[in-house]
Amino acid sequence: MSSPLPRRILHPLLNDDLDADAPPSSPRSTLARPSSPTLLDEENASDFVPPRKKARVHLTLDRAFFAPRRRKAEGEEDGEEEGQKVGEPRMRRRAVRPVAGMGFLGAVDALREGRRVLPSQVATAGVYLRSMVSNNGTDVFRIPSTHPDRHFAPPFACAFTNDAQRGGENVLAIADEEGVVTLIDAGLDSDEPRTRASFQAHENAIFDLKFSPSDRLLATASGDQRVHLFDGATQTLLSVLGGHTSSVKHIAWDPSNEALLCTASRDGSIRVWDTRAPSDGPQHSGVPHRPPVLTIPKAHASESEKRKRTPVRSALRSVTSVVYCKQREGLVASAGSADGIVKLWDLRASLSSSNKKPRPVHQSYDATVSGGANKRSHGIASLALSQDGAELYALGTDSTIYSYPALRLSEVGSGTGPTYTHPAFLCSSFWVRLALSPCGRYLAAGSTGGGVYAWEVGSRSSGGGKVEGLKLGGHQAETGGVAWGGGGVLASCADDFTVRLWRAKPEVADACRTVDGVERWRHVYAGEVGA
Numbered sequence: 040m041s042s043p044l045p046r047r048i049l050h051p052l053l054n055d056d057l058d059a060d061a062p063p064s065s066p067r068s069t070l071a072r073p074s075s076p077t078l079l080d081e082e083n084a085s086d087f088v089p090p091r092k093k094a095r096v097h098l099t100l101d102r103a104f105f106a107p108r109r110r111k112a113e114g115e116e117d118g119e120e121e122g123q124k125v126g127e128p129r130m131r132r133r134a135v136r137p138v139a140g141m142g143f144l145g146a147v148d149a150l151r152e153g154r155r156v157l158p159s160q161v162a163t164a165g166v167y168l169r170s171m172v173s174n175n176g177t178d179v180f181r182i183p184s185t186h187p188d189r190h191f192a193p194p195f196a197c198a199f200t201n202d203a204q205r206g207g208e209n210v211l212a213i214a215d216e217e218g219v220v221t222l223i224d225a226g227l228d229s230d231e232p233r234t235r236a237s238f239q240a241h242e243n244a245i246f247d248l249k250f251s252p253s254d255r256l257l258a259t260a261s262g263d264q265r266v267h268l269f270d271g272a273t274q275t276l277l278s279v280l281g282g283h284t285s286s287v288k289h290i291a292w293d294p295s296n297e298a299l300l301c302t303a304s305r306d307g308s309i310r311v312w313d314t315r316a317p318s319d320g321p322q323h324s325g326v327p328h329r330p331p332v333l334t335i336p337k338a339h340a341s342e343s344e345k346r347k348r349t350p351v352r353s354a355l356r357s358v359t360s361v362v363y364c365k366q367r368e369g370l371v372a373s374a375g376s377a378d379g380i381v382k383l384w385d386l387r388a389s390l391s392s393s394n395k396k397p398r399p400v401h402q403s404y405d406a407t408v409s410g411g412a413n414k415r416s417h418g419i420a421s422l423a424l425s426q427d428g429a430e431l432y433a434l435g436t437d438s439t440i441y442s443y444p445a446l447r448l449s450e451v452g453s454g455t456g457p458t459y460t461h462p463a464f465l466c467s468s469f470w471v472r473l474a475l476s477p478c479g480r481y482l483a484a485g486s487t488g489g490g491v492y493a494w495e496v497g498s499r500s501s502g503g504g505k506v507e508g509l510k511l512g513g514h515q516a517e518t519g520g521v522a523w524g525g526g527g528v529l530a531s532c533a534d535d536f537t538v539r540l541w542r543a544k545p546e547v548a549d550a551c552r553t554v555d556g557v558e559r560w561r562h563v564y565a566g567e568v569g570a
Contacts, residue, residue, distance in 0.1 A: 167480075168481065168493050168495065168509045168511075168565055169509065170544060170548045171511055171529065171541045171542065171544075172544050172547050172563065172564045173539045173562060173564075175561055175562060176561070177229055178228075178540040179537055179538070179539055180233060180537070180540070182194055182536075182538070186217065192216055193215060193216045194213050194215050194216075194532035194533070194537075195215060195216055195245060195520065195532070196472070196519070196520040196532070197520040197521075197522045198212050198250060198522050199211050199522050199525075199528075200212075200250050200254045201250055201251075201252055201253070201254050204524060206525045209225040209524040210224060211225040211530050212248055212250070212257065214240070214246075214259060218240055218241035218244060218245055219237060219239055220238055220240045220248065220257070220274075222234070222235040223235060223538075225530060236274055238269075238274045240259045240269065240276075241259065241262075241267060242263065243261045244261065245259050245261050246262065246287065247287070247288060247290050249291070250292075251271070251292050252294055255272075256268050256314070257269045258300060259290075260287035260290050262286040262287075264284060264286060265280060265283070265287070266312070278314065278326060278328070279329070280312045280329050282310055282331045282334070285304055285305040285306035285357075287302050288303050288304060289302065289303040289359065290302055291361045291362050291371070294365055298315050299311065299312070300314075301361050303358035303359060303360060303361045303373060305358075306357075307336065307337050307338060307339065307340060307358060307375075308336045309334075309384070310334050311333040311386055312329060312331050312332065313332045314329070316329045316330065335384065338384075339356050339373070339374070339375030339380070340356045340377075357375060357376040357469070358373055359374055359419060359420055360374050360419065360420070360422040361373045362422045364445050365424065365428030366445065366446060367446065368387065369386045369388075370383060370385055370446075371384045372424070376418035376419075376469055377418055378405050378407070378417070379403075379418065379419055379433070380402055380405050381402065381419065381431065381448055382399040382403075382448075383400050383402065384397060385400045401446075401448040401449045402448055403443055403448040403449065406435070407435045407436075407439075407441075417435050420434045420436055420466055420470070420472070420473070421433075421471065421472045421473040423482065424475070426475070426477070430443070431444070432473060433473075434472075436466055436468070437466075438460065438467070439458050439459070439460050440459035441456070442456035442458065442497075443456060457497035458505050458506070459482060459497075459505070459506045461507055461508045461510060463488070464486060464488075464508065464510075465486055465487045466484070466486065466487055467487045468517060471517070471518070471519055472519055474521045480495060481495055481496065481523075482496060482508075483521045485517070485518035485519050485533070487517050489512075489514045489517060489518055489533065490512040490513055490514050491521060491529070491539075491541070492510055492511065493508055493511060493529075494506055494508035509566060510566045511541060514531065514533035514537065515533075515535045516534035518532070520532040527543045528540060528542055552564070
């Protein structure tokens with residue numbers, strides 16, 4: 040499905056490398072703006088869980104909940120149950136077959152009818168996600184455009200404050216194609232005005248933004264090849280981080296040291312920055328310009344390409360995502376557009392070493408080609424780390440999310456961890472992002488085909504296998520940015536010019552699924568797991 044508005048930047052120097060990061064299967068359309076600068080391309084099956092042995096439950100006649108089966112008392116005749124007279128016909132309960140779509144509410148209905156339901160036949164995985172809804176009025180936000188020839192600007196990325204993820208106010212930052220950052224109050228569930236602040240952060244498109252661990256700083260990554268640092272409270276520009284030679288695509292803050300952050304770029308490099316470093320050039324309007332303290336060039340190039348003196352074509356070796364690992368200080372995982380290999384870098388060792396050619400301490404197998412000899416390699420669009428730092432999730436452009444043990448990438452063989460997919464899920468663009476909820480139980484991703492998809496995180500101890508997710512929908516064009524806030528609020532932004540907020544409302548979701556429900560016209564609601 041072709042997006043009505045592809046990812047673009049306003050940088051006139053990148054005309055020779057149009058849409059280079061997009062895989063061959065990712066169509067791109069063009070857009071003409073009469074009065075604006077020339078735009079250039081930047082680059083449910085079932086929620087049934089297999090039954091576990093020796094698990095039996097039954098429903099008492101006066102309570103609709105699961106209770107352990109009562110052992111037969113001494114002297115009690117066969118067929119006798121609590122509240123049943125001896126000799127009275129016993130109520131028969133039919134065994135429930137493991138049918139598709141057996142969710143929690145369906146199990147309750149079956150129990151009320153007197154049928155026996157095994158606990159493992161009740162899919163708790165889809166209960167919370169199936170309650171997610173988005174109001175077509177109060178939960179939809181559009182960013183006014185600064186261009187006279189259109190009303191709204193397409194949002195490219197969104198991020199909640201860390202305080203929101205810890206249970207504070209749900210403040211959401213949204214970055215758009217026109218270089219504007221808008222802060223809104225996502226905690227309001229009404230028609231009240233949401234906008235808290237809006238400011239021009241860059242003169243070019245912003246592809247990512249992240250708050251520092253204390254929310255004191257806000258970093259923005261742009262197609263102008265720079266990163267800007269703003270005061271999180273006053274939105275004042277504090278410093279400019281320059282050194283990349285192509286668009287900056289992703290930002291990650293060091294969770295143990297707020298002065299450090301790293302960036303991934305389309306120039307194929309990873310750069311590490313220290314906000315305390317001295318300025319390396321003249322200040323513009325009193326704002327210091329800081330250089331990187333460490334550069335990892337050709338981070339995802341092959342060994343033969345690294346030996347070449349000529350630059351690697353950035354289109355093939357772009358670094359798409361970086362994330363700090365929490366279990367060891369200074370450890371960063373990265374992924375690129377060329378293949379499905381995830382690499383682990385020890386930044387502290389690289390900074391202290393006289394060898395200025397850092398090498399990864401671990402790297403994974405290419406999970407995107409593990410399915411067969413004829414399967415071509417696919418790149419990784421986004422990375423996400425579990426809350427405890429033990430599990431790493433990688434969204435491939437083969438429309439599959441892979442999981443790895445974060446600190447043992449090189450020790451893993453194919454098919455070890457669970458993979459996450461959906462029959463309608465499509466990721467063929469490097470602009471689609473992945474996000475993990477603050478509780479660590481749910482994954483969410485955008486989609487090249489439009490809409491949001493979500494999964495409940497599986498356990499590595501359960502072995503491999505596919506986990507089929509649930510489609511939230513809600514957008515009519517490529518959905519790139521996704522972010523979780525506090526209270527289970529999920530935000531998504533798409534090329535249809537909308538930002539949507541999703542909330543868990545079981546009663547509204549149930550009303551939407553009724554045939555004559557009025558709420559179904561007011562909300563977008565989640566489908567069944569696997570459908």
